Amino acid sequence: MTLMTDGDNLVRDALVWDNHACLPLRPDDYDFFDRLRAVAAAGVNVVSVNVGFGPVPLAQHEAMIAGLSRWLERQGEWCRLVRSVADIEAARASGKLAVFFDVEGMAPLDEGGEALVEPWRKAGVGWMLVAYNAANRAGSGCTETADTGLTDHGKRILAEMRRVGMIACCSHTGHRTAMDVMEHADAPVIFSHSNPATVFAHYRNIPDDLIRACAETGGVVGINGIGSFLGDGTASVSRLVDHIEYVAGLVGTDHVGLGLDYVFDKKELLDYLNTMPDLFPDAASMANATSMIGPERVVEITAELLDRGADVQSVRKILGENWMRVARAVWR
Template identity: 45%
Template sequence: MLSFLLAAGAAKMAQPQAEPANMNQPKRPRGLKPTEPLLSRKDWPVLYREGIVWDAHACLPLIPNADMSPLQRHREAGVTYVSVNVGMDFNPLADCIRVIAGFRDWLAKHDDHYCLAGSIADVARAKETGKLAVSFDLEGSMMLNDDLAMIGLFRDLGVRQMHLAYNRDNQIAGGCHGEDQGLTDLGRAVVKEINRVGMIMDCSHSSRATSLEIMQLSSKPVVFSHSNPSAVRAHPRNVDDIQIKACAETGGIIAINGIGPFLGDDRTETILAHIDYVVKKVGAKHVGIGIDYSFDQVHTDLPPGEDAAYWWPKTSGVDFGKMAFVPPERWPAIAVALLKNGYSEADATAILGGNFMRVAGESWT
């Protein structure tokens, strides 16, 4: 099966298929009708207006030359930085490279409001100049084609965060809907190389065994960039107390996910319930937010011939056309809710972005 997938990826690399002209525009964008009242800018807390706001994961359509202008919603909501997915385990290497090329080109052509961030200094400058800082993340490792040298190349192209298995087991690591596989020998080498080249080591979508092994092996902080505590919402995508504590012991972060099946619903108070739980377990310095917002509810990013039910089992509750998403516009309300629920300004600032600035500072060098 692996040789077939790699051969298919190589064939696509040799003969990339043209995309229809209208495929670079998202279809039926989400969030046009907010489910909660939106805060006007004048009601944003000072710490929100002045601090770093870090969204650890978001998704645009994985198609060549995609329009990134939907990210303006993050910018208008006061977000400083967002990590954007550029490929999952089912996306062949050639496709991932074309997505990255298109994103880099778009960002370069819109540098009045956006910047490709490679360092925390870039993120800080984006805050000072009113720009949205963007970098990329990979969800899975099959696009490496078993080649460690690809990790450094992806970093050079703007990838700053990576996990090793998207839902299913692969030749490197185990996925959360797999057989609880741990790291392979190649997987252990991949973790070390991610640490060496300077990316954030992520464990979202990974199996429990893989995540615990990564956290034991990694020399840098490890994060769950968009996962929730399973004690609050039982789901295979979420993480248990042992995983939460192991993550904190690396100096890492559990970033709360805003997708309904993993959260429970899309209410701000539910986000706070997940934050509260993790804070009580390991402290505010190990909590962040990665709302995992998908800007397109039609395009699933699956290549032709892939089975959606394999990657997203029906029992997972994942239905991109129906499930609830916490939208980017909710960020200011989350800041207000933290303060109203008794969090100090220092802890609220850390949760909203300060913690990820710390981890990126330790990981991106």
């Protein structure tokens, strides 16, 4: 039996959860939405898809939620929108891909505040991060030279998220702000798609103290597959597993998972990089921005972990059980 067969067998048997994928932010682009079929075919059971980030207007976030919800309702034979752990279990039992939403940053809530948190949670938003690279009224982003920390506005939003069962995420968030979030947390906090800075130094990657603080909350660091953040020139499975092994070695296999950050529309990504220099300060040098590992390579990731000596139970945790544990602790 080959290692790839071992990986394939384990993926078929395990819960596989990719905690962040990027569909185009065009609410009626059904051709791209249909590519979620490839995610399901790869053996992924649960995927979180974005409905907006950073400066994307509130109206566009809501249009994405509405458009994706309508589309998912029409695909009931092979996938379903999930809002709870029970929904995920039902989807998996019937062989359907479980899909939920995420929001990359609290900027859309700068005016509306916490009033939108409960309706978004009911609509299927499973997690929301605090700040996307740049500051908003809730806190600072990871590109800020002066991180002023979590604000009272941010604390109110987080309290409402906790009340309604939405997971708090600190990817893209500034160091002090992220530490404030975790110091005030009474539930697991995650980094949905962030890599360790010790393996590769980049403003989007996170230092050891944030990884440890995340683990202390019971949270999980999701390793992403973007070449620019992996740091090897291209997006290789070997390098991604280097990042997984580092986090596992630092805080244990209970606190690392997958958040591959795969972007379905590469042109849209390049357009954002080129038109938002304040949000992406190193856009001109991000030659590897479209080099990325997609969910179709989850069997390769699994095989590489097994090849390096990871035990089956640890790999099961990394593939999805750790995210499920966090969902059980936070979702209502």
